[in-house]
Amino acid sequence: MKKTDTIIIGAGPVGLFAVHQLGIKGLKSIVIDNLDKAGGQCIELYPDKPIYDIPAVPECTGEELTNKLLEQIKPFKTEFFLNERVEEVKQDKENWIIKTNNNNAFSAPNIIIAGGVGSFEPRKLSVKEAEKFEEDFLFYAVKDKEKFKNKNISIFGGGDSALDWALELSKFSKINLIHRRDEFRGAPHTLSEIKKLEKEGKISIKTPCQLESIEGKDRINSITIKFDDGKTEQIKTDMILSFFGLIMKLGPIAEWGLNMNKKTIEVNSKNFETNKKGIFAVGDICSYPGKLKLILSGFHEVALASVECFKRARPNEKYRFEFTTSSKTIQGRLGKK
Amino acid sequence: MTKITFKDNLGASKTIEVENGLTVMEGAIQNDIQGIDADCGGSMACATCHVYVEEKWFNKLPKAEEAEVDMIDMAYEPKKNSRLSCQLIVSEELNGLIVTTPAKQS
Numbered sequence: 060m061k062k063t064d065t066i067i068i069g070a071g072p073v074g075l076f077a078v079h080q081l082g083i084k085g086l087k088s089i090v091i092d093n094l095d096k097a098g099g100q101c102i103e104l105y106p107d108k109p110i111y112d113i114p115a116v117p118e119c120t121g122e123e124l125t126n127k128l129l130e131q132i133k134p135f136k137t138e139f140f141l142n143e144r145v146e147e148v149k150q151d152k153e154n155w156i157i158k159t160n161n162n163n164a165f166s167a168p169n170i171i172i173a174g175g176v177g178s179f180e181p182r183k184l185s186v187k188e189a190e191k192f193e194e195d196f197l198f199y200a201v202k203d204k205e206k207f208k209n210k211n212i213s214i215f216g217g218g219d220s221a222l223d224w225a226l227e228l229s230k231f232s233k234i235n236l237i238h239r240r241d242e243f244r245g246a247p248h249t250l251s252e253i254k255k256l257e258k259e260g261k262i263s264i265k266t267p268c269q270l271e272s273i274e275g276k277d278r279i280n281s282i283t284i285k286f287d288d289g290k291t292e293q294i295k296t297d298m299i300l301s302f303f304g305l306i307m308k309l310g311p312i313a314e315w316g317l318n319m320n321k322k323t324i325e326v327n328s329k330n331f332e333t334n335k336k337g338i339f340a341v342g343d344i345c346s347y348p349g350k351l352k353l354i355l356s357g358f359h360e361v362a363l364a365s366v367e368c369f370k371r372a373r374p375n376e377k378y379r380f381e382f383t384t385s386s387k388t389i390q391g392r393l394g395k396k
Numbered sequence: 397m398t399k400i401t402f403k404d405n406l407g408a409s410k411t412i413e414v415e416n417g418l419t420v421m422e423g424a425i426q427n428d429i430q431g432i433d434a435d436c437g438g439s440m441a442c443a444t445c446h447v448y449v450e451e452k453w454f455n456k457l458p459k460a461e462e463a464e465v466d467m468i469d470m471a472y473e474p475k476k477n478s479r480l481s482c483q484l485i486v487s488e489e490l491n492g493l494i495v496t497t498p499a500k501q502s
Contacts, residue, residue, distance in 0.1 A: 100436070100441065104436070104441040104442075105439075105441060176435045176436065176442075182470060182472075182502060185472060185473055216469070217466075217469050218466065218469065238469075239469060239474055240465075240469070242465075244466050244469075269473075269474075287476070303469070303470045304443075304470035306435070306442070306444070306502035307435050307436075307442065308502075322433075322435070343437070352437040
């Protein structure tokens with residue numbers, strides 16, 4: 060079991076800034092996130108979209124903000140545990156012990172939950188028979204291209220993922236590209252390639268229509284789609300790929316005995332502690348009177364929470380408020396001379 | 397204040413009064429309307445405040461932006477009259493608006 064001063068759950072902008080606020084106070088932390096990279100919603104939902112309300116940064120994208128934050132916390136050499144989800148939280152006297160789905164265990168006096176709206180999962184197809192074909196014949200991402208060779212593949216979606224995989228897999232399989240409306244949203248080059256392959260008969264485009272049912276017993280034989288005008292069509296299909304983006308699920312956090320308000324965790328606005336001593340919630344996942352779901356609010360919340368984290372992690376030391384501009388100690392921690 | 401009616405997919409309905417200038421989504425959240433999740437808080441990034449707008453009202457609404465239509469692609473069972481309620485600003489003209497929430501949001 061690894062020991063640290065603070066376990067941070069969530070590597071979004073607020074979780075990353077938590078590393079900074081703890082780090083300048085001399086506290087060690089580790090960060091756990093379900094995604095395969097840091098950045099949270101910024102990187103998953105709007106990497107290329109502009110943000111205009113970060114103080115002193117007139118404009119930046121989600122990806123730029125993430126990269127800047129990672130640069131800012133570099134001096135603290137924090138360990139990240141990505142692709143991992145916290146499954147269990149237990150109390151052990153003054154400490155908290157958590158276990159992840161990857162069988163890692165950590166112990167710390169503090170937990171900061173910076174979990175946004177929960178962990179990201181692919182949005183699944185709504186027909187009830189979809190689930191039984193999952194993992195063998197129905198996928199929400201492509202992990203192994205080899206599986207998709209010489210097959211009849213039906214791809215659902217109208218965005219970049221659907222278009223890019225339609226192009227890629229059309230090299231060795233027959234593709235049906237199915238979308239609820241006539242317009243696709245992708246790079247102009249991709250769109251013209253798709254049109255070209257449609258003429259050559261390698262990709263068949265079906266719009267405007269949606270999935271009605273999947274037929275097959277132990278494997279998929281065909282799918283039925285329904286067009287807007289009510290007509291249906293059965294299409295021979297071996298495999299289904301569906302790209303309807305991500306949804307956010309709170310997951311096990313709801314079972315940790317924290318006071319919840321809908322999908323958010325109630326905190327006090329003095330140090331953002333929850334009803335459990337030593338567990339803090341910051342950013343989009345916390346609620347208190349007047350809460351705004353802004354990145355800048357999360358930065359403020361974590362600055363205050365880190366003070367209480369210090370008091371709990373260093374009970375025999377006096378907390379002294381310092382400015383980064385003038386504190387030699389902080390500058391030392393930041394690797395400045 | 398503007399009256400807005402939310403019907404769920406089984407037909408049960410609830411009428412609430414929403415302050416003009418708020419979005420239909422904000423009105424729903426303030427009034428605990430089941431069936432509106434609004435996970436992203438109104439940044440057009442999640443499609444969990446998806447509603448079906450009755451046809452006569454649908455045509456009266458300002459048209460959806462491209463980004464909203466793209467996001468509706470991701471919604472649970474989108475239809476021709478689908479909108480994201482976070483993009484509908486409440487005003488006098490919408491008094492009596494009726495929307496239906498889908499069977500679920502995600």
